[in-house]
Amino acid sequence: MSNWNIPTDLHYTKTDEWIKVDGQEALIGITDYAQDQLSDIVFVELPEVGTSYSANQSLGVVESVKAAADIHLPASGEIVATNNDLADTPEILNQDPYEGGWIVRVKLADPSEVDSLMDASAYTAYCDERG
Amino acid sequence: MTEPLIYDLGSPGRAGIKMPDPDVPLADLPADLARDDLDLPEVSEVDVVRHYTRLSILNHSIDKGFYPLGSCTMKYNPRLNEDMARLPGLAAVHPYQDPETAQGALELMYETQEWLKEIGGFAGVSLQPSAGAQGEFTGILIMRAYHRDRGDTRRTRILIPDSAHGTNPASTTMSGLEVIEIPSDARGNVDLESLRAHCDDTVVGLMITNPNTLGLFEDQIVPIIELVHNCGGLVYGDGANLNALMGIVRPGDLGFDVMHYNLHKTFSTPHGGGGPGSGPVGVAEHLAPYLPGPLVDIVEGAESEGEMPRYQLVMPARSIGRMKAFYGNFGVIVRAYTYMMVNGSDGLRRVSEMAVLNANYLRARLRNTYHVPYDRVNMHEFVIEGRFADAPGIHALDISKRLMDYGMHPPTNYFPLIVHEALMIEPTETESKESLDAFCNAMVSIAREAREQPELLRDAPHSTPVGRLDEVRAARQLSLCCRPIANPD
Amino acid sequence: MSYIPHTADDIQAMLETIGLADVEELFTAIPEAFRFPTLDLPEGLSQMETSQAIEYLSEANLPAGKMITFLGAGAYNHYSPAVVNQVLLRGEFLTAYTPYQPEISQGTLQAIFEYQSMICALTAMEVANASHYDGATALAEAVILALNAARDDRKKVVLSGVIHPEYREVVRTYTQGMGLTIEGDEPASADLNTFIDAIDDQTALAAIQYPNFFGQIDDIARFIQAAHAHGALACIVADPIALGLLKPPGAMGADIVVGEGQGLGIPMSFGGPYLGFFATRQKYVRKMAGRLVGETTDAQGQTGYVLTLSTREQHIRREKATSNICTNQGLMALAAAVYLSVMGKHGLRKVAELCYHKSHYAADVIDRLDGYNIDRHKPFFKEFVVQCPRPVAEINRYLLETYGIIGGYDLESPYPDRKNQMLIAVTEMNTREEIDLLAQALNEVEQ
Numbered sequence A: 001m002s003n004w005n006i007p008t009d010l011h012y013t014k015t016d017e018w019i020k021v022d023g024q025e026a027l028i029g030i031t032d033y034a035q036d037q038l039s040d041i042v043f044v045e046l047p048e049v050g051t052s053y054s055a056n057q058s059l060g061v062v063e064s065v066k067a068a069a070d071i072h073l074p075a076s077g078e079i080v081a082t083n084n085d086l087a088d089t090p091e092i093l094n095q096d097p098y099e100g101g102w103i104v105r106v107k108l109a110d111p112s113e114v115d116s117l118m119d120a121s122a123y124t125a126y127c128d129e130r131g
Numbered sequence B: 001m002t003e004p005l006i007y008d009l010g011s012p013g014r015a016g017i018k019m020p021d022p023d024v025p026l027a028d029l030p031a032d033l034a035r036d037d038l039d040l041p042e043v044s045e046v047d048v049v050r051h052y053t054r055l056s057i058l059n060h061s062i063d064k065g066f067y068p069l070g071s072c073t074m075k076y077n078p079r080l081n082e083d084m085a086r087l088p089g090l091a092a093v094h095p096y097q098d099p100e101t102a103q104g105a106l107e108l109m110y111e112t113q114e115w116l117k118e119i120g121g122f123a124g125v126s127l128q129p130s131a132g133a134q135g136e137f138t139g140i141l142i143m144r145a146y147h148r149d150r151g152d153t154r155r156t157r158i159l160i161p162d163s164a165h166g167t168n169p170a171s172t173t174m175s176g177l178e179v180i181e182i183p184s185d186a187r188g189n190v191d192l193e194s195l196r197a198h199c200d201d202t203v204v205g206l207m208i209t210n211p212n213t214l215g216l217f218e219d220q221i222v223p224i225i226e227l228v229h230n231c232g233g234l235v236y237g238d239g240a241n242l243n244a245l246m247g248i249v250r251p252g253d254l255g256f257d258v259m260h261y262n263l264h265k266t267f268s269t270p271h272g273g274g275g276p277g278s279g280p281v282g283v284a285e286h287l288a289p290y291l292p293g294p295l296v297d298i299v300e301g302a303e304s305e306g307e308m309p310r311y312q313l314v315m316p317a318r319s320i321g322r323m324k325a326f327y328g329n330f331g332v333i334v335r336a337y338t339y340m341m342v343n344g345s346d347g348l349r350r351v352s353e354m355a356v357l358n359a360n361y362l363r364a365r366l367r368n369t370y371h372v373p374y375d376r377v378n379m380h381e382f383v384i385e386g387r388f389a390d391a392p393g394i395h396a397l398d399i400s401k402r403l404m405d406y407g408m409h410p411p412t413n414y415f416p417l418i419v420h421e422a423l424m425i426e427p428t429e430t431e432s433k434e435s436l437d438a439f440c441n442a443m444v445s446i447a448r449e450a451r452e453q454p455e456l457l458r459d460a461p462h463s464t465p466v467g468r469l470d471e472v473r474a475a476r477q478l479s480l481c482c483r484p485i486a487n488p489d
Numbered sequence C: 001m002s003y004i005p006h007t008a009d010d011i012q013a014m015l016e017t018i019g020l021a022d023v024e025e026l027f028t029a030i031p032e033a034f035r036f037p038t039l040d041l042p043e044g045l046s047q048m049e050t051s052q053a054i055e056y057l058s059e060a061n062l063p064a065g066k067m068i069t070f071l072g073a074g075a076y077n078h079y080s081p082a083v084v085n086q087v088l089l090r091g092e093f094l095t096a097y098t099p100y101q102p103e104i105s106q107g108t109l110q111a112i113f114e115y116q117s118m119i120c121a122l123t124a125m126e127v128a129n130a131s132h133y134d135g136a137t138a139l140a141e142a143v144i145l146a147l148n149a150a151r152d153d154r155k156k157v158v159l160s161g162v163i164h165p166e167y168r169e170v171v172r173t174y175t176q177g178m179g180l181t182i183e184g185d186e187p188a189s190a191d192l193n194t195f196i197d198a199i200d201d202q203t204a205l206a207a208i209q210y211p212n213f214f215g216q217i218d219d220i221a222r223f224i225q226a227a228h229a230h231g232a233l234a235c236i237v238a239d240p241i242a243l244g245l246l247k248p249p250g251a252m253g254a255d256i257v258v259g260e261g262q263g264l265g266i267p268m269s270f271g272g273p274y275l276g277f278f279a280t281r282q283k284y285v286r287k288m289a290g291r292l293v294g295e296t297t298d299a300q301g302q303t304g305y306v307l308t309l310s311t312r313e314q315h316i317r318r319e320k321a322t323s324n325i326c327t328n329q330g331l332m333a334l335a336a337a338v339y340l341s342v343m344g345k346h347g348l349r350k351v352a353e354l355c356y357h358k359s360h361y362a363a364d365v366i367d368r369l370d371g372y373n374i375d376r377h378k379p380f381f382k383e384f385v386v387q388c389p390r391p392v393a394e395i396n397r398y399l400l401e402t403y404g405i406i407g408g409y410d411l412e413s414p415y416p417d418r419k420n421q422m423l424i425a426v427t428e429m430n431t432r433e434e435i436d437l438l439a440q441a442l443n444e445v446e447q
């Protein structure tokens, strides 16, 4: 039994990001597991809108008091929006990682890249494995 | 118990000092060059003395009590060292004075170089680096320069065990090189197979701490060094743990090519609440030309019958450059030199023996109360786990905070990263058996409290000037300066 | 044994607890062939003998105080109020480690917080860190900050040739593996325009010294504007004593202000330990190296101080840290905080004014001597360049042997075209009589 909230309609990466595809665009954030491991998040470094990244590239950093983790892009694309609420209230990532805590919106280069990511059940198993 | 900020003391117009009026005609200062306001405190001398005295009382320190902070070698700081560093003939010498007017300072540096060479088994020593981390950076730049000088530019990687201190990988990045992490084996040593797999012609060198950060001597150190040398790499020793080795074994004899010393650990210079330190670097013969300079050398030929040698500053032939302005943290070097002189060769060996004895005694006394993940004879420090199967929710941090209520400084927390809930304990040789026993008794009673009254630990400390501080708030609502600064943008 | 408390009985009892027969058995992990080498070092001395031996060494030096000194060039004979040393001698500050455990380190933490605030006030910058090794390494860290902050991969740094030569060397040492180019200082020109012209759209950071290495006060506002016009960060290497009097770089838009804090109550001590200060804008705080102390509260709502933004640092971020620095110059930062408190708003200004007036008096009297000329085409603060009639080394030998004066710095070795040029420093410690004696001696050398 997993202790973490892992919505079924998202895809997941090995580095604990989620992606929610909506046509050519997608929202990206970090998972409940990731925020739990980091504990109180104090800062999020966001990329500039208009920058393109390839899949797995680091686009920013999430920081707690004791740790810092890179945010990787699950699939290649261009940043079309960033969640500016995170600048002043990074704790949204702890409270609401999947809705209010989205980090960037990207225009996907190739939406089919998402198919190779984990679904909710695979990701649940992956989290349980790590404890 | 808190103390107001110095800015909140005093009163407009008050001054802490009397300065003389100019004894020369006044010169014009163009008005557009001068600042209008200078936002500094306006306090009297007694305000300053009381404020900083009251602040000082809020600190724990070696002078106050036991300080078993692993990897930091918090030994007693002899007071003679302080007097020596403050002798006007040393403290008031300008670094650019004609060397003929600073022969005493140069001789002291020369002698320190010689002592450190002999203790470490190296051919050359530079006193330039200001702390351990800068010593590492220096050593890596030296290794890089050595390979490049031989046209060996493919080498871009530094191998670092996963038990290493964070400064090792950080120093590597600053040198423009890549970090390859080597896992530890079940005994807490470097995993030889993994090391072998990474030893190829892209390796600049291995950076290794020995004894390692678990306090264990790498018993395969000779084959490890051989492996690295056989692939053309060099071996760097993080000398943070030299307090276990003086007169016991010389890293240079084992085949280390370069190592830094921490004068602010092994050689008893005070840590000052975060420095200054001094991190001299020792090298084997083939790396001596790359040392940062200037170094102190004897002037050839100037020494005639019965005459004193003359000392001079020299830059090694293929030096990586200067690591800092001037020659090193001289005042710290004076303290270390004083310490070495008092100890002498036998004394230094005794220091290491007693440091290792003390640490093993603590381990022997604590091993039935705390889990010791690598439970064998250790060197000057060892690591226990700060958690109990039957006291869920108690972390190493809680044990640390509770120790403060017993008047002691906690061990190092959460380092090395390879041990869960690590508590790294380094007593040093200057602690008596009574002080070690008091610590063991405190640790045993905390272990009991963890089961019987866990809230005592979770809410600890109870007796300190402030309680646990809100670090999340500090990071989210950054307040790093108490003065309003107008932003010109 | 001097600092070791163990009696033979203690050792025996401890060995029994461990289960070993003698101390040597603790070391069996060490390869036998290398175990217990004989160190070819002298026997230990008593404290008394050690003290005598080191005092003897110290007497072979000619320190300021015994001598009249006009030597500066990055290390200065300023006055340190007695309080500074007395506070540093408090064991609670002296013998504590870095404040990792805030509940029992509030003294150190609050003192650093005050130091940070005073550096901000002095430089008119928004944030300052807890210190660097010295002014030179603070400049090197400024360069690294700029490289990391530049969004567009800029790899060029422009250093003015009138930055302390050793600081420029240290920047080159630090950055030798980083693949950047350093321009602007070869050949080293004191001309502001030449330096500004070297700044271009590839420049991540440009830096100048204020007052510059020759003691002159450049138009740094113009430099800062020029750097910003190219999207480069503008860094000022400042003398904190001069900032008691001169306009602060922050008010003119500087992005980073670094410098050597030795003048703030710290002895010259043959080159160290000194104090690198580092201040910048709030927006760069996460790219900054070094420790930072921030204010917060405990569970009872009491104000307290902690090390903060540690995720920038090596113990958390390891190879991705902003710097490798760990131990810094904590006690020296405390010295500066105490110094700036005792001097205060009025005292520091007074120190700076004394330096200004006395150095100008010295320049005037030397300028009047036959054969000597002062470069006065820019305003200066406490140092100035004298064109001498003879090699500086020769003049200095005469000053020393005849009058016990330590003369100025010989500019020729770092600046080969500056033959017979001496950099003279005059601080609040120099009296009018000393200055007159210097002039008299210089006049004699000429004849």
Ligand SMILES: Cc1ncc(COP(=O)(O)O)c(C=O)c1O
Binding pocket: B071, B072, B131, B132, B133, B134, B165, B167, B168, B209, B213, B238, B240, B241, B262, B277, B279, C325, C326, C327
């Ligand atoms: C194992 C180890 N390496 C390196 C360092 C860094 O030394 P310094 O703080 O003198 O820069 C430390 C400091 O605690 C250490 O424990």
